[in-house]
Amino acid sequence: MTILTFTILLLAGAYLAGLVGSLTGLGGGVVIIPLLTLVFHVDIRYAIGAALLASIANSSGAASAYVKEGITNIRLGMFLEIATTVGAVAGAVIAVYTPTNTIAILFGSILLFSAAMTLRKKNEEALLAGSAAANKLKLNNSYPTKAGEVSYHLKNVGAGFSIMTVAGIFSGLLGIGSGALKVLAMDSTMHIPFKVSTTTSNFMIGVTAAASAVVYLQRGYMDAGIAFPVVLGVLAGAFTGSKLLTRIDARVLKYIFCTAIVFVAIEMIYNGYNHKF
Amino acid sequence: MKKIISKLHPADHDIEQFIGLQLRFGVLFSSFIVLAGGILYLIQSGNMSLPHYQLFIGEKAGLTTGREIWHGVTGMEAKGIIQFGVVVLIATPILRILFSLIGFILEKDRLYIGITMVVLSIMMLSIFGGLKV
Numbered sequence A: 001m002t003i004l005t006f007t008i009l010l011l012a013g014a015y016l017a018g019l020v021g022s023l024t025g026l027g028g029g030v031v032i033i034p035l036l037t038l039v040f041h042v043d044i045r046y047a048i049g050a051a052l053l054a055s056i057a058n059s060s061g062a063a064s065a066y067v068k069e070g071i072t073n074i075r076l077g078m079f080l081e082i083a084t085t086v087g088a089v090a091g092a093v094i095a096v097y098t099p100t101n102t103i104a105i106l107f108g109s110i111l112l113f114s115a116a117m118t119l120r121k122k123n124e125e126a127l128l129a130g131s132a133a134a135n136k137l138k139l140n141n142s143y144p145t146k147a148g149e150v151s152y153h154l155k156n157v158g159a160g161f162s163i164m165t166v167a168g169i170f171s172g173l174l175g176i177g178s179g180a181l182k183v184l185a186m187d188s189t190m191h192i193p194f195k196v197s198t199t200t201s202n203f204m205i206g207v208t209a210a211a212s213a214v215v216y217l218q219r220g221y222m223d224a225g226i227a228f229p230v231v232l233g234v235l236a237g238a239f240t241g242s243k244l245l246t247r248i249d250a251r252v253l254k255y256i257f258c259t260a261i262v263f264v265a266i267e268m269i270y271n272g273y274n275h276k277f
Numbered sequence B: 001m002k003k004i005i006s007k008l009h010p011a012d013h014d015i016e017q018f019i020g021l022q023l024r025f026g027v028l029f030s031s032f033i034v035l036a037g038g039i040l041y042l043i044q045s046g047n048m049s050l051p052h053y054q055l056f057i058g059e060k061a062g063l064t065t066g067r068e069i070w071h072g073v074t075g076m077e078a079k080g081i082i083q084f085g086v087v088v089l090i091a092t093p094i095l096r097i098l099f100s101l102i103g104f105i106l107e108k109d110r111l112y113i114g115i116t117m118v119v120l121s122i123m124m125l126s127i128f129g130g131l132k133v
Helices: A003-024 A029-039 A044-069 A074-096 A100-119 A132-136 A157-174 A179-189 A194-218 A224-245 A251-273 B002-008 B012-045 B066-074 B078-106 B110-128
Strands: A141-145 A148-152
Touching: A003 A029, A003 A044, A003 A224, A003 A251, A003 B012, A029 A044, A029 A100, A029 A224, A029 A251, A044 A100, A044 A157, A044 A194, A044 A224, A044 B012, A044 B078, A074 A157, A074 A179, A074 A194, A074 B012, A074 B078, A074 B110, A100 A157, A100 A179, A100 A251, A132 A157, A141 A194, A157 A179, A157 A194, A179 A194, A194 B078, A194 B110, A224 B012, A224 B078, B012 B078, B066 B078, B078 B110
Parallel strands: none
Antiparallel strands: A141 A148
């Protein structure tokens, strides 16, 4: 294969990854790693480097729109970023001592978990009274809906913070945004309405991924020949996805995608178990 | 409701607009650099056969430090330019933390000035801490 053919194929693949990632809310990184390792037989470390860049591009691109609409809770995001960045740096350090096969198995498991999380029921109710910690940290806020501004309160700040640390570790270790874990912390634990939790999670992914990306860049995980088609493809795909999202019903697509992801996850776990990475 | 909220945090709306613009500009700027470097890369070595990506070389491949990347850019090397775009992309969310900090300083929100400083310090540790092992 020449560099030109590789670039064109990867550009197309990354475009689809960005498109599907933004339509389902899972982000581009989740698709990039299996695409590079299983299809192009690229070393998983290069794949992790590329996936981190895809996560940053995806998050920053989408966040710019959500932040302007005032849905994102910037204070909550900033507070929880303490947890995710500490986790991400720790994850990037642990990664050195983790065999690539173990990383592949972990990645497969997180994929299965993400697929399950995508299909679960979402929390749409706003909590009326929050915990003392939430008040003290000024985490309660309001967000615009069709019926006007809705204010919400949150609880279980400590538990949410702990899950965020774990999300950060996985993000640093595997190069993904681990949006599913972030939403679990905010949506299910802290009882934040899902529109706020998904946009705030997306807002945080960029900073979380950047915290480990600087370490991986210095370790040589980011190859320019792979980064170029991945970054451009994912960005274009995510842009198309955000335009399509308002016009089509993404629910059917979610089911198809989750089924596909289960197969990919099993293949990653199987290959990791057989030491193929 | 909106009025009460905006009275509580007077500069919130402006900061949101500004951060939104900054993120968008950062992503566009970095993808423009990556595209320019990428086109040059394809012109120069598009016909060559693919490097052995199944083998991880890591740092020995170069372009892992600020100095190496900057040398690549000034020398008009395709890979150096792409890598510079990558650095701009990674810097985009980090700059966002800095702008949030300015926002909280304008609002005199001491608690969040502190929280943002903590996040920024972790980031600096990650960049300059020599964690490459």
